[in-house]
Amino acid sequence: MPELDPLVQAQLAERRGTAAMVLVWLVAKNRSTGAPETIGFWTGDDHENFTIRGETRLYYGAGAVIDVGAVRSGVGIRKRNHRLRLPPMLAETRQALRGYEPRQARVEVHVCPMDLDSGRPLAEPFRIIKGVLEGAPETLGQEGGASFTELRIATGTRLTEGLPAYKSNAALQAVNPTDRGREYSDLGEEWRVRWGVVT
Template structure:
């Protein structure tokens, strides 16, 4: 069970009488195509650019980040499940936003790490109720750019899959071999693995 901080919990508890103003934050760490260096861009569902301190999904520590607003950001519902099903979350935004264009056309977002945070705004002051809480940690699984016809709307759609569950489902491409095992501190467990399959082991009778 997730433990919410007191500010977020109080805002949710007061929503029945006072209303609620939810906000979603998306932070994507891509790569510079020329060098492979990591570069991060944040987006949120607000109407202006802001600086916010969020709880990092990697370290669990507060981290100051910048988020770009007014990009028509929409994030699909995040399912809370108790099994090992790989969850997919869809992140959509306007494809004409400068920051969105920079993300998909300037940077390489293949397998980019994605952190999604959630928080509410105080109904009266419109300030964050608390530091945004991590809601989903994943990686980009696809980012098609839909170019619309004249007079129609276009969207940038990013598919994000669960990072932890996806790692559990990955297979190790390394094959078992004597040479491969020997690299681990001189392990010679597989010294005779290439010939042992041809050995004839007598069982229950005297060998001829």
């Protein structure tokens, strides 16, 4: 649970309501150079700069069409999946998913509390999701229907299993010099045994 800024706590204590914006930040590779490229979207209407941990980031306005599902968190290393939707018609969305390499892109989702009177940020945005992009399928709606791009984000520790060592005689003896279980394994394919002959 993030610690809330005193200004946010004071606004909550007034019980007049709440206002918050969602910010989505992607770090993907440039397909041509391999260099990391960044791009951000938020639920506001215009482009806006936000400062997060001392870094100023430009977020493109996507309006209220960014749809973030329920965010579930917990203690542990279990992998969790999150989904959010972006409008596919934005030129910036096309750039992020077609101009850059979105596979395994780093994704951060922040929430920015807003002042109810001025509509300006009340405090620094706080992060609610951090993970990697595992897919970004596009759905084109029928006539009159909604079109969107769904970002599938995996968070938590992504455990990977390395390839097992090749079970050659040398590999086994590197672990235990007295292991002779595969001493002749490299000669096995050279043996010729005739059908029906017992050796």
